[in-house]
Amino acid sequence: MSIQEQYKKRVRELLSSGAVKMVIGYQAGTTADRRRPLFIRTPEEAEKLVLDSACIANLSGYLVTEGLLSDEKSVGIFLRPDGIRSINILAAEAQLNPEQVVILGFDGNDKEVTALQGEKARDFSAIIASIKEHAPEAPRNPQLEQIEKMSPKERFAFWQAEFSRCIKCYACRQACPMCYCRRCIVDSNQPQWVNTSSHTLGNLEWNVVRAFHLSGRCVGCGNCDRACPVNIPLRLINAKMAGEVLGAFDHFAGMSETQEPVLASFKKDDSETFIL
Amino acid sequence: MSEPFEPKIVAFVCTYCTYAGADLAGTSRLKYAPNVRIVRLPCTGRISPMFILKALQKGADGVLVSGCHPGDCHFTHGNYHARRRWTVFRALLEFTGIPLERVKFSWISAAEGGKFADFMNSVTEDIRKLGPFDQYQGLINETEAPATL
Numbered sequence: 418m419s420i421q422e423q424y425k426k427r428v429r430e431l432l433s434s435g436a437v438k439m440v441i442g443y444q445a446g447t448t449a450d451r452r453r454p455l456f457i458r459t460p461e462e463a464e465k466l467v468l469d470s471a472c473i474a475n476l477s478g479y480l481v482t483e484g485l486l487s488d489e490k491s492v493g494i495f496l497r498p499d500g501i502r503s504i505n506i507l508a509a510e511a512q513l514n515p516e517q518v519v520i521l522g523f524d525g526n527d528k529e530v531t532a533l534q535g536e537k538a539r540d541f542s543a544i545i546a547s548i549k550e551h552a553p554e555a556p557r558n559p560q561l562e563q564i565e566k567m568s569p570k571e572r573f574a575f576w577q578a579e580f581s582r583c584i585k586c587y588a589c590r591q592a593c594p595m596c597y598c599r600r601c602i603v604d605s606n607q608p609q610w611v612n613t614s615s616h617t618l619g620n621l622e623w624n625v626v627r628a629f630h631l632s633g634r635c636v637g638c639g640n641c642d643r644a645c646p647v648n649i650p651l652r653l654i655n656a657k658m659a660g661e662v663l664g665a666f667d668h669f670a671g672m673s674e675t676q677e678p679v680l681a682s683f684k685k686d687d688s689e690t691f692i693l
Numbered sequence: 694m695s696e697p698f699e700p701k702i703v704a705f706v707c708t709y710c711t712y713a714g715a716d717l718a719g720t721s722r723l724k725y726a727p728n729v730r731i732v733r734l735p736c737t738g739r740i741s742p743m744f745i746l747k748a749l750q751k752g753a754d755g756v757l758v759s760g761c762h763p764g765d766c767h768f769t770h771g772n773y774h775a776r777r778r779w780t781v782f783r784a785l786l787e788f789t790g791i792p793l794e795r796v797k798f799s800w801i802s803a804a805e806g807g808k809f810a811d812f813m814n815s816v817t818e819d820i821r822k823l824g825p826f827d828q829y830q831g832l833i834n835e836t837e838a839p840a841t842l
Contacts, residue, residue, distance in 0.1 A: 564788070565788075567790075569787070569790045569791070569792050569793075570790065570828075571790070572788065572789065572790030573789070573790025573791065573828055574790070575790070576789045576790055577790075577832075602743070608747075610743045610746070610747060611746075612750070612836055614836060616832070616835050616836040617832050617835060618750065618829075618832035618833060618835060618836050619836065621789070621832065622746050622750065624789075625742075625746065625785060625786075625789060626742075626743070626746070628785055629742055629781065629782060629785055632781045632785065633781070654785075654788065654789075657784070657785075657788050658781065658784065658785060658788075661780075661781060661784040661785075662781060665780050665781075665784075666777065666780075679777065679781075680774070680777055680778055680781065681774075682777075683770065683773035683774055683776065683777050684773075685763065685764075685773065687773070687776055687777060687780070688780070689763070689776055689780075691779075691780075691783060691793075691798060692776070692779075692798045692799060692800055693797065693798065693799040693800075693812065
Protein backbone atom coordinates (compact mmCIF):
# COMPACT_ATOMS: atom_id res chain seq x y z
CA MET A 418 0.00 0.00 0.00
CA SER A 419 1.40 3.39 -0.93
CA ILE A 420 2.01 5.93 1.80
CA GLN A 421 -0.85 8.02 0.44
CA GLU A 422 -3.32 5.13 0.77
CA GLN A 423 -1.95 4.24 4.21
CA TYR A 424 -2.50 7.76 5.41
CA LYS A 425 -5.96 8.02 3.82
CA LYS A 426 -6.93 4.96 5.83
CA ARG A 427 -5.46 6.44 8.98
CA VAL A 428 -7.31 9.74 8.44
CA ARG A 429 -10.61 7.87 7.98
CA GLU A 430 -9.95 5.93 11.21
CA LEU A 431 -9.09 9.06 13.15
CA LEU A 432 -12.20 10.91 11.98
CA SER A 433 -14.68 8.05 12.29
CA SER A 434 -13.49 7.14 15.79
CA GLY A 435 -13.82 10.78 16.81
CA ALA A 436 -10.18 10.94 17.89
CA VAL A 437 -9.83 14.18 15.93
CA LYS A 438 -12.38 16.71 14.73
CA MET A 439 -10.42 17.67 11.66
CA VAL A 440 -7.35 16.68 9.70
CA ILE A 441 -5.29 19.29 7.90
CA GLY A 442 -3.57 17.85 4.84
CA TYR A 443 -2.92 18.47 1.17
CA GLN A 444 -5.01 18.20 -1.97
CA ALA A 445 -4.31 18.70 -5.63
CA GLY A 446 -3.50 22.29 -6.53
CA THR A 447 -4.10 24.39 -9.62
CA THR A 448 -1.19 22.86 -11.49
CA ALA A 449 0.24 19.35 -11.45
CA ASP A 450 3.21 20.30 -9.26
CA ARG A 451 1.32 22.31 -6.68
CA ARG A 452 -0.63 21.27 -3.60
CA ARG A 453 -3.10 23.26 -1.57
CA PRO A 454 -4.22 22.78 2.01
CA LEU A 455 -7.16 20.47 2.63
CA PHE A 456 -9.31 20.58 5.74
CA ILE A 457 -10.91 17.18 6.21
CA ARG A 458 -13.91 17.03 8.52
CA THR A 459 -15.62 13.78 7.45
CA PRO A 460 -14.16 10.34 6.62
CA GLU A 461 -15.50 10.64 3.03
CA GLU A 462 -13.53 13.81 2.39
CA ALA A 463 -10.32 11.87 3.00
CA GLU A 464 -10.58 10.67 -0.62
CA LYS A 465 -9.34 14.06 -1.80
CA LEU A 466 -6.11 13.70 0.18
CA VAL A 467 -2.85 13.84 -1.74
CA LEU A 468 0.52 13.04 -0.21
CA ASP A 469 3.63 13.16 -2.36
CA SER A 470 6.90 15.00 -2.78
CA ALA A 471 5.12 18.17 -3.92
CA CYS A 472 3.59 18.59 -0.46
CA ILE A 473 6.11 21.10 0.83
CA ALA A 474 4.11 23.80 2.63
CA ASN A 475 4.35 23.85 6.42
CA LEU A 476 0.72 23.63 7.53
CA SER A 477 1.30 24.17 11.24
CA GLY A 478 0.24 27.83 11.03
CA TYR A 479 -3.37 26.79 10.53
CA LEU A 480 -3.43 25.35 14.05
CA VAL A 481 -3.18 28.79 15.62
CA THR A 482 -6.22 29.99 13.69
CA GLU A 483 -8.36 31.72 16.26
CA GLY A 484 -10.77 29.33 18.00
CA LEU A 485 -9.64 26.16 16.24
CA LEU A 486 -8.20 24.47 19.33
CA SER A 487 -10.23 26.32 21.96
CA ASP A 488 -12.82 23.50 22.26
CA GLU A 489 -9.99 21.22 23.47
CA LYS A 490 -10.70 18.68 20.73
CA SER A 491 -7.80 17.24 18.80
CA VAL A 492 -6.79 18.09 15.25
CA GLY A 493 -4.73 15.88 12.97
CA ILE A 494 -2.14 17.47 10.73
CA PHE A 495 0.31 16.38 8.06
CA LEU A 496 3.79 17.63 8.88
CA ARG A 497 7.35 17.25 7.76
CA PRO A 498 10.08 17.43 10.44
CA ASP A 499 10.28 21.23 10.09
CA GLY A 500 6.55 21.45 10.70
CA ILE A 501 6.91 19.29 13.81
CA ARG A 502 9.57 21.71 15.04
CA SER A 503 7.07 24.54 14.48
CA ILE A 504 4.59 22.68 16.71
CA ASN A 505 7.24 22.46 19.41
CA ILE A 506 7.93 26.19 19.20
CA LEU A 507 4.23 27.08 19.26
CA ALA A 508 3.82 24.82 22.30
CA ALA A 509 6.88 26.32 24.03
CA GLU A 510 5.46 29.79 23.39
CA ALA A 511 2.11 28.70 24.86
CA GLN A 512 0.22 29.14 21.60
CA LEU A 513 -1.21 25.64 21.58
CA ASN A 514 -1.44 22.50 23.65
CA PRO A 515 0.64 19.81 21.94
CA GLU A 516 -1.68 17.13 23.36
CA GLN A 517 -4.35 18.39 20.97
CA VAL A 518 -2.20 17.91 17.90
CA VAL A 519 -2.13 14.49 16.25
CA ILE A 520 0.78 14.46 13.87
CA LEU A 521 0.75 12.49 10.62
CA GLY A 522 4.46 12.75 9.98
CA PHE A 523 6.22 12.32 6.68
CA ASP A 524 9.56 13.18 5.20
CA GLY A 525 11.28 12.81 1.89
CA ASN A 526 13.09 14.44 -0.97
CA ASP A 527 11.85 15.82 -4.29
CA LYS A 528 11.17 12.29 -5.58
CA GLU A 529 9.33 10.37 -2.89
CA VAL A 530 8.04 10.61 0.64
CA THR A 531 8.17 8.20 3.55
CA ALA A 532 6.07 7.96 6.69
CA LEU A 533 7.50 8.98 10.07
CA GLN A 534 6.50 6.93 13.08
CA GLY A 535 4.85 8.80 15.92
CA GLU A 536 1.76 10.71 16.87
CA LYS A 537 2.65 13.47 19.32
CA ALA A 538 5.38 16.06 18.75
CA ARG A 539 7.57 14.48 21.44
CA ASP A 540 7.60 11.14 19.57
CA PHE A 541 9.75 12.78 16.90
CA SER A 542 12.44 14.14 19.23
CA ALA A 543 15.06 11.66 18.02
CA ILE A 544 14.57 12.76 14.41
CA ILE A 545 14.82 16.44 15.35
CA ALA A 546 17.90 15.79 17.49
CA SER A 547 19.61 14.14 14.54
CA ILE A 548 18.73 17.10 12.29
CA LYS A 549 20.35 19.42 14.83
CA GLU A 550 23.43 17.24 15.02
CA HIS A 551 23.86 17.34 11.28
CA ALA A 552 23.01 21.05 10.94
CA PRO A 553 26.62 22.32 10.97
CA GLU A 554 27.73 20.04 8.13
CA ALA A 555 24.55 20.43 6.08
CA PRO A 556 25.26 21.97 2.67
CA ARG A 557 24.91 25.73 2.87
CA ASN A 558 23.21 27.84 0.31
CA PRO A 559 25.96 29.00 -2.11
CA GLN A 560 24.30 32.42 -2.37
CA LEU A 561 24.58 32.79 1.41
CA GLU A 562 28.32 32.22 1.27
CA GLN A 563 28.60 34.68 -1.56
CA ILE A 564 26.79 37.39 0.44
CA GLU A 565 28.97 36.73 3.48
CA LYS A 566 32.08 37.34 1.39
CA MET A 567 30.86 40.78 0.25
CA SER A 568 32.00 44.00 1.89
CA PRO A 569 29.35 45.75 4.05
CA LYS A 570 28.82 48.30 1.24
CA GLU A 571 28.17 45.56 -1.32
CA ARG A 572 25.86 43.75 1.08
CA PHE A 573 23.94 46.96 1.73
CA ALA A 574 23.55 47.48 -2.03
CA PHE A 575 22.57 43.83 -2.57
CA TRP A 576 19.80 43.96 0.03
CA GLN A 577 18.63 47.40 -1.09
CA ALA A 578 18.15 46.00 -4.56
CA GLU A 579 16.21 43.05 -3.15
CA PHE A 580 14.14 45.08 -0.69
CA SER A 581 13.36 47.81 -3.20
CA ARG A 582 11.01 45.31 -4.88
CA CYS A 583 9.06 44.65 -1.67
CA ILE A 584 5.46 45.81 -1.96
CA LYS A 585 4.69 45.32 1.75
CA CYS A 586 1.95 42.81 1.06
CA TYR A 587 3.02 40.97 4.24
CA ALA A 588 2.51 37.62 2.53
CA CYS A 589 5.69 36.46 4.28
CA ARG A 590 4.05 37.23 7.61
CA GLN A 591 0.79 35.61 6.62
CA ALA A 592 2.48 32.42 5.46
CA CYS A 593 4.70 32.05 8.52
CA PRO A 594 3.48 29.75 11.31
CA MET A 595 5.52 31.82 13.78
CA CYS A 596 3.84 35.15 12.89
CA TYR A 597 0.77 34.67 15.06
CA CYS A 598 0.76 38.04 16.86
CA ARG A 599 -2.72 39.51 16.80
CA ARG A 600 -1.16 42.91 16.40
CA CYS A 601 2.07 42.98 14.49
CA ILE A 602 4.61 45.70 15.21
CA VAL A 603 4.19 47.10 11.68
CA ASP A 604 0.46 47.54 12.29
CA SER A 605 1.20 49.72 15.28
CA ASN A 606 1.09 53.44 14.46
CA GLN A 607 1.51 54.90 17.92
CA PRO A 608 4.49 54.93 17.70
CA GLN A 609 5.03 54.12 14.07
CA TRP A 610 8.21 52.05 14.21
CA VAL A 611 8.32 51.05 10.59
CA ASN A 612 7.69 53.30 7.60
CA THR A 613 4.53 51.91 6.04
CA SER A 614 5.14 53.28 2.58
CA SER A 615 6.80 50.82 0.27
CA HIS A 616 9.89 52.97 -0.07
CA THR A 617 13.14 51.09 0.36
CA LEU A 618 13.69 52.46 3.88
CA GLY A 619 10.41 51.06 5.16
CA ASN A 620 11.02 47.83 3.28
CA LEU A 621 14.44 47.47 4.88
CA GLU A 622 13.01 48.15 8.32
CA TRP A 623 10.18 45.68 7.83
CA ASN A 624 12.48 42.95 6.62
CA VAL A 625 15.00 43.54 9.42
CA VAL A 626 12.24 43.41 12.01
CA ARG A 627 10.69 40.32 10.51
CA ALA A 628 14.03 38.52 10.46
CA PHE A 629 14.80 39.63 14.01
CA HIS A 630 11.50 38.37 15.35
CA LEU A 631 12.13 35.02 13.68
CA SER A 632 15.69 34.66 14.93
CA GLY A 633 15.92 31.48 16.92
CA ARG A 634 12.33 30.59 15.98
CA CYS A 635 12.52 30.00 12.25
CA VAL A 636 12.68 26.33 11.25
CA GLY A 637 13.47 27.08 7.62
CA CYS A 638 10.30 25.63 6.14
CA GLY A 639 10.44 28.20 3.35
CA ASN A 640 6.77 29.25 3.52
CA CYS A 641 7.71 32.96 3.48
CA ASP A 642 10.14 32.53 0.63
CA ARG A 643 7.57 30.75 -1.52
CA ALA A 644 4.84 33.24 -0.60
CA CYS A 645 6.85 36.30 -1.63
CA PRO A 646 5.37 37.62 -4.88
CA VAL A 647 8.55 39.48 -5.79
CA ASN A 648 10.96 36.69 -4.86
CA ILE A 649 13.00 38.36 -2.13
CA PRO A 650 15.33 35.60 -0.86
CA LEU A 651 13.95 35.64 2.69
CA ARG A 652 15.21 32.12 3.17
CA LEU A 653 18.78 33.44 3.13
CA ILE A 654 18.21 35.87 6.01
CA ASN A 655 16.38 33.25 8.02
CA ALA A 656 19.08 30.65 7.42
CA LYS A 657 21.77 33.16 8.38
CA MET A 658 20.02 34.01 11.65
CA ALA A 659 19.37 30.35 12.48
CA GLY A 660 23.10 29.73 11.97
CA GLU A 661 23.94 32.65 14.25
CA VAL A 662 21.82 31.47 17.19
CA LEU A 663 23.10 27.93 16.75
CA GLY A 664 26.69 29.16 16.77
CA ALA A 665 26.34 31.73 19.56
CA PHE A 666 23.89 30.00 21.90
CA ASP A 667 23.77 26.40 20.67
CA HIS A 668 20.06 26.97 20.10
CA PHE A 669 18.24 24.93 17.49
CA ALA A 670 14.61 26.02 17.22
CA GLY A 671 11.87 23.52 17.96
CA MET A 672 13.80 20.77 19.75
CA SER A 673 11.06 20.14 22.28
CA GLU A 674 7.78 21.53 23.53
CA THR A 675 9.49 22.87 26.65
CA GLN A 676 12.51 24.48 25.00
CA GLU A 677 13.04 28.05 26.21
CA PRO A 678 12.89 30.66 23.43
CA VAL A 679 16.44 31.84 22.75
CA LEU A 680 15.72 35.55 23.26
CA ALA A 681 13.66 34.94 26.40
CA SER A 682 16.45 33.12 28.18
CA PHE A 683 20.15 33.70 28.84
CA LYS A 684 23.29 32.22 30.27
CA LYS A 685 25.56 34.25 32.48
CA ASP A 686 28.54 33.27 30.36
CA ASP A 687 27.05 34.18 26.98
CA SER A 688 29.75 35.61 24.72
CA GLU A 689 30.03 39.41 24.66
CA THR A 690 33.12 40.15 22.60
CA PHE A 691 31.50 43.17 20.95
CA ILE A 692 30.59 45.04 24.14
CA LEU A 693 33.13 47.69 25.07
CA MET B 694 31.09 77.51 2.52
CA SER B 695 29.78 74.29 3.96
CA GLU B 696 29.93 73.66 7.67
CA PRO B 697 32.27 70.94 8.93
CA PHE B 698 30.54 67.62 9.57
CA GLU B 699 29.29 67.16 13.11
CA PRO B 700 28.00 63.64 13.74
CA LYS B 701 24.62 63.14 15.35
CA ILE B 702 24.78 60.32 17.84
CA VAL B 703 21.95 58.85 19.87
CA ALA B 704 22.80 57.02 23.08
CA PHE B 705 20.29 54.68 24.69
CA VAL B 706 21.31 54.22 28.30
CA CYS B 707 19.91 52.57 31.38
CA THR B 708 19.02 54.84 34.24
CA TYR B 709 20.71 52.87 37.01
CA CYS B 710 24.23 52.61 35.62
CA THR B 711 25.17 54.47 32.49
CA TYR B 712 22.89 57.44 33.10
CA ALA B 713 24.29 57.70 36.62
CA GLY B 714 27.75 57.38 35.04
CA ALA B 715 26.90 60.29 32.76
CA ASP B 716 25.75 62.22 35.79
CA LEU B 717 29.05 61.49 37.50
CA ALA B 718 30.91 62.69 34.42
CA GLY B 719 28.94 65.92 34.70
CA THR B 720 29.45 66.46 38.41
CA SER B 721 33.14 65.60 37.99
CA ARG B 722 33.30 68.39 35.37
CA LEU B 723 34.59 66.03 32.70
CA LYS B 724 34.20 67.45 29.22
CA TYR B 725 32.86 65.22 26.49
CA ALA B 726 31.61 65.64 22.95
CA PRO B 727 28.28 67.46 22.69
CA ASN B 728 27.25 65.35 19.70
CA VAL B 729 25.63 62.69 21.85
CA ARG B 730 21.91 62.87 22.60
CA ILE B 731 21.09 60.67 25.56
CA VAL B 732 17.84 58.76 25.85
CA ARG B 733 17.33 57.38 29.33
CA LEU B 734 15.50 54.08 29.79
CA PRO B 735 14.72 51.99 32.87
CA CYS B 736 16.98 49.11 31.84
CA THR B 737 18.94 47.85 28.86
CA GLY B 738 16.35 45.08 28.75
CA ARG B 739 13.90 47.83 27.79
CA ILE B 740 15.94 48.78 24.72
CA SER B 741 14.24 47.32 21.71
CA PRO B 742 16.19 46.96 18.46
CA MET B 743 13.43 49.14 17.05
CA PHE B 744 14.95 52.06 18.95
CA ILE B 745 18.18 51.64 17.02
CA LEU B 746 16.36 51.47 13.69
CA LYS B 747 14.25 54.48 14.67
CA ALA B 748 17.33 56.54 15.52
CA LEU B 749 18.86 55.69 12.14
CA GLN B 750 15.53 56.40 10.44
CA LYS B 751 15.55 59.87 11.98
CA GLY B 752 19.00 60.61 10.67
CA ALA B 753 21.46 59.53 13.36
CA ASP B 754 25.00 58.93 12.15
CA GLY B 755 25.70 56.60 15.03
CA VAL B 756 23.90 54.84 17.85
CA LEU B 757 25.21 53.84 21.26
CA VAL B 758 23.66 51.43 23.68
CA SER B 759 24.98 51.20 27.19
CA GLY B 760 23.95 49.71 30.49
CA CYS B 761 25.06 47.98 33.66
CA HIS B 762 27.89 45.48 33.73
CA PRO B 763 26.75 41.85 33.86
CA GLY B 764 25.70 41.04 37.40
CA ASP B 765 24.96 44.69 38.26
CA CYS B 766 21.49 44.98 36.76
CA HIS B 767 18.98 46.66 39.07
CA PHE B 768 16.42 44.12 37.83
CA THR B 769 18.98 41.30 38.27
CA HIS B 770 19.04 40.06 34.66
CA GLY B 771 17.72 42.69 32.23
CA ASN B 772 21.17 43.19 30.79
CA TYR B 773 21.70 39.45 30.21
CA HIS B 774 18.58 39.40 28.05
CA ALA B 775 19.71 42.55 26.29
CA ARG B 776 23.11 41.01 25.58
CA ARG B 777 21.56 38.08 23.73
CA ARG B 778 19.28 40.39 21.81
CA TRP B 779 22.20 42.57 20.70
CA THR B 780 24.29 39.58 19.66
CA VAL B 781 21.49 38.50 17.35
CA PHE B 782 20.64 42.01 16.19
CA ARG B 783 24.24 42.85 15.42
CA ALA B 784 24.55 39.75 13.27
CA LEU B 785 21.42 40.81 11.42
CA LEU B 786 22.69 44.36 10.87
CA GLU B 787 25.96 42.99 9.60
CA PHE B 788 24.21 40.66 7.19
CA THR B 789 22.05 43.44 5.80
CA GLY B 790 25.12 45.62 5.32
CA ILE B 791 24.59 48.28 7.98
CA PRO B 792 28.14 49.13 9.15
CA LEU B 793 28.65 47.90 12.69
CA GLU B 794 31.06 50.77 13.41
CA ARG B 795 27.99 52.97 13.67
CA VAL B 796 26.20 50.91 16.30
CA LYS B 797 28.23 50.49 19.51
CA PHE B 798 27.52 48.74 22.76
CA SER B 799 29.17 49.13 26.14
CA TRP B 800 28.82 48.51 29.85
CA ILE B 801 29.34 51.64 31.93
CA SER B 802 28.62 51.60 35.66
CA ALA B 803 27.51 54.48 37.87
CA ALA B 804 31.08 54.80 39.13
CA GLU B 805 32.64 55.08 35.66
CA GLY B 806 32.16 58.77 34.86
CA GLY B 807 35.61 58.81 33.26
CA LYS B 808 34.84 55.80 31.08
CA PHE B 809 31.59 57.45 30.01
CA ALA B 810 33.30 60.66 28.93
CA ASP B 811 36.09 58.75 27.14
CA PHE B 812 33.62 56.48 25.39
CA MET B 813 31.51 59.38 24.16
CA ASN B 814 34.62 61.14 22.89
CA SER B 815 36.08 58.11 21.15
CA VAL B 816 32.83 57.14 19.48
CA THR B 817 32.24 60.71 18.32
CA GLU B 818 35.74 60.79 16.84
CA ASP B 819 35.25 57.41 15.13
CA ILE B 820 31.98 58.50 13.57
CA ARG B 821 33.41 61.85 12.57
CA LYS B 822 36.08 59.94 10.65
CA LEU B 823 33.47 57.70 9.03
CA GLY B 824 31.54 60.76 7.91
CA PRO B 825 27.81 61.13 7.50
CA PHE B 826 25.77 57.93 7.06
CA ASP B 827 25.11 58.65 3.39
CA GLN B 828 23.83 55.19 2.53
CA TYR B 829 20.99 55.52 5.00
CA GLN B 830 20.46 59.21 4.26
CA GLY B 831 19.77 58.26 0.66
CA LEU B 832 16.99 55.94 1.81
CA ILE B 833 15.54 58.56 4.15
CA ASN B 834 15.44 61.21 1.41
CA GLU B 835 13.60 58.79 -0.84
CA THR B 836 10.70 58.65 1.62
CA GLU B 837 9.96 62.39 1.63
CA ALA B 838 9.96 62.23 5.43
CA PRO B 839 12.94 64.41 6.26
CA ALA B 840 15.08 63.56 9.23
CA THR B 841 14.01 65.52 12.27
CA LEU B 842 16.82 64.77 14.65
